[in-house]
Amino acid sequence: MNRYILLTTYLATSVSGLFMMKLGGALSFGLQDGGVSFNASFRSLLGILLYGCSFLQYIMLLPRFDLSFLIPVSSGVLYLLVVLFSHFVLREDISALQLTGVCLVLAGVIIMNMKAKS
Secondary structure (H helix, E strand, O other): OOHHHHHHHHHHHHHHHHHHHHHHOOOEEEEEOOEEEEEOOHHHHHHHHHHHHHHHHHHHHHHHOOHHHHHHHHHHHHHHHHHHHHHHOOOOOOOHHHHHHHHHHHHHHHHHOOOOOO
16 A cells, blocks of 8 residues: 555544544443443444544554654544544634644744755
8 A cells, every 4th residue: 555545544543543533422440249341322432433444544644654754644644534524523712822833833844844955
């Protein structure tokens, strides 16, 4: 599989998993009648599954990219996607300070990955 396609699917499953868990609400664990009880919505379970898949994809990405590229790029793009989805899907407010922070993170990722001309 092309490593950039894998990176894209990692980002998509990671963001989707996070948002499904957020939309699914709280999980509950406990001891009840001498056994263990677990209560979760369908969205929460789907979120856990998607986020677990993103973890497996991340493991597959590790040997395909330099770590000094993978960590900043995936983290920076993930921050951007989470902020955008939070605003447009969850209707969360984004302050000017948060937007500035996201832009600075992305600028840092770009600068870190610029190649010097010889």
